[in-house]
Amino acid sequence: MTASLPQILNLEEFLQHPYLEESPAWEYMDGVAIQKPMPKTRHSILQKRLLVEVDNHSDDYTALPELRCTFANRSIVPDIAVIAWNRIQINEVGEPEDNFTQAPDWSIEILSPNQKANRVIDNLLHCLRHGCKLGWMLDPDDYSILIFAPQQELNVCRGGQQLRVLEGVDLILTAEQVFGWLKVGNLYLAPDD
Incomplete structure (x- = not known):
């Protein structure tokens, strides 16, 4: 179950909220703060x-x-x-700035029990509208991965279908391999491991 705070007027007020960084994380959209569900195993x-x-x-x-x-x-x-190293702002001592104020290059979401799929999809679409190159939504109950890409039709991947990754990430994976990691004792690795 997700928690929400009373209506918050703007993003700046949300970012000043005293419980913002408690676990699980809080998110802000459309004037409302909502706490993500606690991840399970x-x-x-x-x-x-x-x-x-x-x-x-x-x-x-x-x-x-x-x-x-x-x-x-x-x-x-x-x-x-997933963020390109050259997009991470560096401070005067050569370390990454704490606040990231852009869409990631690739946003990966894993549905949790009782999490609202439409809220997750809304966040992925928001990322795509603001420069994200790729989005994944994994559904562990359905063993499927929904692939989002700018100006492209959504794609549901299951089984041995190869998953799209960012150019510059030399990784070949299928939905079957990803969900194979959930089998206890299974050393189901990526093909080149």
């Missing part, structure tokens, strides 16, 4: 494995868990935000 396994796979297959991008992305009057926290 399957969600966490998929998130961990995807982070490792993307990072191990690209020097141009980094995969970051639960990074707050605040842009275009919305503040969202994708399960995984």
Whole structure:
């Protein structure tokens, strides 16, 4: 179940909210703050494995868990935000700025039990409208991955169908491989591992 705060007038007020960074994360859209559901075991396994796979297959991008992305009057926290290294702002001591104020290059969401699919889809579409190149929504109950790309029809991938990834991420995966990671004791790895 997700929690929501009373109506918040604007994004700046939301970003000042004292409970903003508690776990699970809070998101802001259309004047309302909503807390994401707490991840469960399957969600966490998929998130961990995807982070490792993307990072191990690209020097141009980094995969970051639960990074707050605040842009275009919305503040969202994708399960995984894949961002080109050259888009990360660096401070005067050579470290990344704490606040990321753009859409990620690739936004990956993993549906949790009781999470509203339309809210997740809305966030993915918002990302695409503001420069995101790719979105995934994993449904662990359906063993499917919904692929979002700018100006392209949605694509539902299941089984052995190869998943689209960003150019610059040298990773070949299928939905079957991704959901195979949920089988206890299964060392189902990407083909080149």
